[in-house]
Each structure stands twice: as C-alpha cells, then as structure tokens.
Amino acid sequence: MRLILRLYPSAWRRRYGEELSDLLDEMPSTPATTLDLLRGAATLHMRALLDRVAPRLLAAGGPPMPTHPLQRHPTAWALVAVLLAAPTAIFVTLSVLAYQLELPGMQAWLEPFMDGLQQAPRIVDFFLLAAPFLAFLLAVLPLIGLRLERVDGELQITFALRARTLNVIVLALCVVVGGFLASHLLAEFLLERP
C-alpha cells in the first residue's frame, strides 16, 4: 500500500505522507483500503487541478484570457501560412500563365514539371490542394479573439475580430489560390462526367 502513496500529489505527501504512512502501519491491508487510498489520491489531484484552473476562469476583473496561442504572434503565423501556401500559389500562377493566358513557350517549359507531377504520389496532389485551406486557417485564427470574463457576476464570452495587414493579404492570397484550384478541379470533374 505504500506504493499507492506515491500516487498522491507531492506537496500533499510532504505535509501528510508520513502521518498516513504511520496510519497504514496500524491498519490491515484490504482491497477496500487500497481502493479508498486510490480514490483519495484521485480526489486530491482533481482538487489541486481545480484550485489551479478555477481562479483563472472565474477571476473578476482579471486580464483578458486569450483562448489560443496563435493570437500572440499573428505576423509569425502569417509568414508560416505564406510558406505553406507558396508551392500551390506558384503552381497555380504558372498554370494560369501557361494554359489560361497561353504565354508563348510557357507550356513547353512547364510540360516536364506537369508530367512529373502526374507521376508523383497522390500525397503531393493532396498537399497542393489542402495547403491554401490550412494556410487560410493559420492566417485567420490570430485575427479572431475570444475573451472569457466575469462581468457583474455573470460569465461573458466576447468575440472580436482584428485586422492585421499581412494576415489579410495572406487571406486574400489563400482565397484566390484555393478558389481557383477548387473551381478548376470542379470544372474538370463536371467535364469528365459521362
């Protein structure tokens, strides 16, 4: 049963561990005692967790609580979004130049790359398709603010949007690139239907 004492919170053990250990020496070791000790350890851990979390949730007039870490570094996440969406953006731009605007020599220059892409694993296709949507999320989440606070005794959730130039530019890029790719795939799907 002494091993079970190790499951108790360390701060609690420093204060009460020796007393409880002495008490166990005076008691018979039974399954009921073991279960009671386990339940006691779980209760104390739960209580310690609540003691840590509850004041943060319910603090009146405390600082606003950001609900996700993306809010703290919006520019960094916008740059990550740019890197994520860049391959798709380049692919879409070259495709438009070659096949929509039909720039001279562009198709011949791009042909080896497109052949290679067709033979590439499906995961490459999936990445090119999914990247703008993931990048969109990375750029937009830092612009969304949620605050949890207690006002006049009531818990209030405040929703806010903020504008950051770089993030908005990246969002626009993602919408254009993703929208073009999605519409292109949809058109292909419809045209290939019998």
Add this chain to the structure above:
Amino acid sequence: MPDRSASSDPGLLLLISLSGGPKHGHAMLLDVASFAGVRLGPGTLYGALTRLEEDGLVEPLPLDGRRRPYRLTDAGLTALRGRLTGLNAAVSIGLARVGNR
C-alpha cells in the same frame, strides 16, 4: 438498507470526533466507528482532514511520538454547532412527521 447518510460526509464525522478532544488519525477512525458505525478508509480520512485544515476548522498539534494529533479550532466549533443545529431541526421535524403516521 445500509445507512449511507453519515458516511457521505466524513468531514462532519471528523468534526464531531474532534469535538470530544484532540485525536490522531487512527483514534479518529476508531471514534467515528464507535459513535456512527462508519468505517472510514485512510484515504477518505486524510482527504477530509486536508480540506478541514485548509478551511481552518481543525489544526495540527505537535507530534506525539510518531503520531500527529489534531484539534478543533474555534471556527471549527462554530461550524460544527451550525451544522448540528441544522441537522437537529431536520431530524426533529422528520421524527415528528414519522411519529404522526
């Protein structure tokens, strides 16, 4: 049907036990078993004791050998009196109603 009402509030049982004088953990278990017929487990005992001490209702005394006794504080005595008075009112009303049937 087993009586679970008393065992559902080990804190109250410990306050009642300590109202009879300071006791260490094992003595509290024996005392509670004698007056309430409830066998508290060691985890339950120290969980309740922790909360009572945090709330300032009981306080530890210097070690007596390897054992540490606890005693009721003034706040603990006031809290216990309030709880028992409330229970007593409920018990009186309940007994009167049962007696009238």
